[in-house]
Every structure is written in C-alpha cells, then in structure tokens.
Amino acid sequence: MLLMQIDWFFLVEKLSLITTILLISLAIAAYATWAERKVSAIMQDRIGPSRAGIFGLLQPLADGGKLFFKEEIIPTNANKFIFIFGPCLFMTTALMTSAVIPWGPSFEFAGHTVSLQVADINIGMLFVFGVVSLGVYGIMLGGWASNNKFSLLSSIRAASQAISYELAMGLSLIALLMLTGSLSLREIVDQQHGFWNDGYFTWNFFKQPLGFFIFLVCAFAELNRAPFDLPEADSELNMGYHLEYSSMKLGLYLFAEYINMFISSAVMSVLFFGGYNYPGMDWVSANLPAWVFTFSCVSVFFIKIIAFILFFMFIRWTLPRFRYDQLMKLGWKSLIPLALVNMLITGGVILWLTK
Amino acid sequence: MDLFEAIFWFLTAMAIGSALGVILSRNPINSVLFLIATFFAISGHYILMNAQFLAIVNIIVYAGAIMVLFLFVIMLMNLNADVEPQKSRLVQFAGIISGGILFLLILAALRDMKAAGVIEKTATDIGLMKNLGKTLFQNYVFPFEISSVLFLSAMIGAMVIGKKETLVIDKN
Numbered sequence: 060m061l062l063m064q065i066d067w068f069f070l071v072e073k074l075s076l077i078t079t080i081l082l083i084s085l086a087i088a089a090y091a092t093w094a095e096r097k098v099s100a101i102m103q104d105r106i107g108p109s110r111a112g113i114f115g116l117l118q119p120l121a122d123g124g125k126l127f128f129k130e131e132i133i134p135t136n137a138n139k140f141i142f143i144f145g146p147c148l149f150m151t152t153a154l155m156t157s158a159v160i161p162w163g164p165s166f167e168f169a170g171h172t173v174s175l176q177v178a179d180i181n182i183g184m185l186f187v188f189g190v191v192s193l194g195v196y197g198i199m200l201g202g203w204a205s206n207n208k209f210s211l212l213s214s215i216r217a218a219s220q221a222i223s224y225e226l227a228m229g230l231s232l233i234a235l236l237m238l239t240g241s242l243s244l245r246e247i248v249d250q251q252h253g254f255w256n257d258g259y260f261t262w263n264f265f266k267q268p269l270g271f272f273i274f275l276v277c278a279f280a281e282l283n284r285a286p287f288d289l290p291e292a293d294s295e296l297n298m299g300y301h302l303e304y305s306s307m308k309l310g311l312y313l314f315a316e317y318i319n320m321f322i323s324s325a326v327m328s329v330l331f332f333g334g335y336n337y338p339g340m341d342w343v344s345a346n347l348p349a350w351v352f353t354f355s356c357v358s359v360f361f362i363k364i365i366a367f368i369l370f371f372m373f374i375r376w377t378l379p380r381f382r383y384d385q386l387m388k389l390g391w392k393s394l395i396p397l398a399l400v401n402m403l404i405t406g407g408v409i410l411w412l413t414k
Numbered sequence: 415m416d417l418f419e420a421i422f423w424f425l426t427a428m429a430i431g432s433a434l435g436v437i438l439s440r441n442p443i444n445s446v447l448f449l450i451a452t453f454f455a456i457s458g459h460y461i462l463m464n465a466q467f468l469a470i471v472n473i474i475v476y477a478g479a480i481m482v483l484f485l486f487v488i489m490l491m492n493l494n495a496d497v498e499p500q501k502s503r504l505v506q507f508a509g510i511i512s513g514g515i516l517f518l519l520i521l522a523a524l525r526d527m528k529a530a531g532v533i534e535k536t537a538t539d540i541g542l543m544k545n546l547g548k549t550l551f552q553n554y555v556f557p558f559e560i561s562s563v564l565f566l567s568a569m570i571g572a573m574v575i576g577k578k579e580t581l582v583i584d585k586n
Binding site (some may be wrong): 094099138141180181182185188189191192193195196199200203213214218219221222225242 | 466470471473474477479489490
C-alpha cells in the first residue's frame, strides 16, 4: 500500500507551506508592478496610478482583469505548441526557486518541528543555478515560436546574455562558497547568525563585498532588467520576445519577471545579507515568546527582500540602457576577471587565516 | 511495486521515450526539446541513486548551457521541418543495415546480463558533493588535472578558430 507509508503531518505541512509561498510570491509580484509605477512616478515627479482604489492600490487587480479579458491571438505561422509552452515554462521556472529558500527559523508546533523551508537539500545553491539556467528557455522558445524577426533577435540576445552572465555569477559565488563550505542555503543562513561575532560582522556581505557587487550586476542581467534589458529593448525591438503575445500569456511573461525579481532578492539576502538574521535576535529568542521570534525573523527577511526590490526599481529608473557590445564587454572583460581575482584573494585570505 | 520502483520506471520510460523523440521528430527545435527532457530523466535517475551533485550539474551544464547553445545555433540557421534534406533510398538502406548490426551487437552484449538487481536501492553517499570532491582530489587528482588541461586547450583552440581574421593590407 502506497498511502500507508506517507507521513500525513509532513504532507500537510509541506503542502500548506508551498501554497503559502506561492500565494505570497504572486501577491508580492502583483504589488511590485504597482510599486514600480509608483516609484517611477515619484522619480519623474508624476502621481502614478491613483484611480483604482486608494493610492491606486487596486491597480494590479485591474491590470490582471484587463489581461484576462483581452483577445487571445496566436499568429498564423507560429508554432502553436511552443508558443503556448514558452510562457508556461517561464512562469514555472520563476516559481520553482522558492523551494530551497529558508524563509525563517524552524519552530515547534503541536509536537512537531516545522521547518519554514520546503526542501533543505545539500545542493541548494546549485539548484537555484539550475533553475535560473533553465529560465532562459521560456524567453528563447517564446521568441522563436512567434515567427517574428524582432522576437527572434530578442531571444538570441537573451540566450547569449544569460550564458555570459551565468559564468561571472558562478565565479563570484565560488568565492562565497569557499567561505561557507556548504551549498545548503539553510546552513549558509545559520552561519550568518546574529550580526556581530568574534570582532567581525557575521553577514557575508562584509566578508565578500566584491563578490556581492558582481553577483548583483549579474542578477540584473539575468533578470533582464534595466540597465540590461536588451532582450526587450522597446526602442529597438518593439518589446522583443513577447511582441506577438497577447492576453494572459503576455501577462505570464510580465508577471514571471516580477516573481523572478522577488526570488532573486530573496536569494541575495540569504547569501549576503544574513537571510532572516538580525542584530539582537538572541535577546528576542531568549526573552520573548517563540512565536514572536519566528514572526520577527520572517518579517526581517521580507523587509530585506522588499528593500532589494526597491533597489532594483531605483536602478531601473535612473540608469540608461547599455548598448549590446558594452553589455558583452562588461560581462566577459570586466566581471569575469574581477570574479577570478576575488576568488584568488578569498582563497589567499582563507589560507592565511587558517594557517 | 513501491514508490521507488514506480518513480524508476516512470523515469526510464521518459528517458527512452524522449530519446526516441529526439531522432523521430522532424523539427530540429522539437528534437532539442526532447533531448532536454532526456537529460531531465537521466538527472532523475541520478537523484534516485543519491548522486545529487551529478544530477544538478547535468542539468546546469547540459540542459542549461549546452542545449541553449544548440537552440541558439538552430534558431540562427533557421532550420525547420521544410528544409530538412531528404536522403536518397540508398542512404536509408545503408542506415537500416548498419543500425541493425549495432542493435545485434548490443543484444549480444546484453544477453549474458543478469536480470536481477537492475535497480540499485542501497544508495551510497559517493554522489554527495563532499565525498565526490574528496574522491576527486585525493584519489584521482592527476587524471582530474590532466582533463582540465584538455579543456583549457580545447577552449583556447575554439577561441583561435573563432577569432576574427585581421585583414592584411598590402601597401605596395
């Protein structure tokens, strides 16, 4: 009997956790679209969305409704299956990464230890990498299947950009992993416990500032966000890979981009900014009830994530777009050598300190 | 049949089915997609054998990087089902004969294989990243370094071939 072997508490715990995370991802992505408009409006001295609800807070719902009721158009000469498959794949890969992110410390509930992480696998960081490297298929296939020259150019740009920047991203992470000695995201967060230990900061940002900088730039490029949004450069490619898309398929593309932004903010705060750790957490866990501690950890994590999302937006609305050759030059001739140097320095310092 | 075996047979069917799809589909893009599905099935097998590192590296390197480049080249060359060259009868006949001979060889090789114990259930820890790294850098460090030199030379070779040829202007 298959069903007898299943630990029902485990199943319920994981299912509710997965559902909650997906709902939160979607909600944050929805309100990131609203925040993007508000931020751009404030930075350009405009008002931004203000009609739907107070402060335009219902704007994401209005947008979603509009996209749902738009006409569904599939170009005549498009490859129908791949045309539909592209956005689905993009959305799936965007949502998959959230499985390995530790959202908070474990807590006791009804005699069970509940872990606020869907899967603590010992290759956590590589899993993130694997999913990120698959993300580009959604763009490539969608752009190719549209049977449009602009879309094809855009998908080719997306592919070469993603591959070029994955290298620098991986190299910048190797230096970090040399410090942590583990790929499990849970363990990486636990190593950054608190804020200050042994006369130095515990957060990896203070140990790997250069690595963080390289990772951040590569994250911008992998997300196809300005100033690296070459695949959807509207002035050259008329929107690029989602030019031929309409209705909710376009919605999936646009939405998945914001989910990607949310998840990569989470990954960056886990890797470099201590995840759910904050100064004085030991005092809180010793003196206040357990649920306050868990709640405060999760809120701190989300505050960090939102700060990163806002940072992404500030950059988008302040910097102009790169030219394509500049993008490639930056990736191959600056970031990769910089990451290699960072790796050498880190290795040297580790050897010197542990001698 | 327990869960383990069910997953095993599902992955096996997926691997063989999508491998067949690679060679049977007319459209090169579909072939590439089937090949990616094959890699996923094989990665699933690695995970069943507790070789997580191998599984994820297979996905990152093959499905995530090499197949992207395949797709890239196919898109650039604009290959599709219409332009696929039709082989002559003679070539098809030769293909059938050589394929049949290969099939016979494999069959002969597999004839003596024991049927029992196809599924290795006792997972070893050798595929975990820590153990794999230690094995590579303690027992097999020389072959490892040699192969890295091989990769380096292949990379430099590719760069030399791909380099833009400088135009030599004859001044006379």
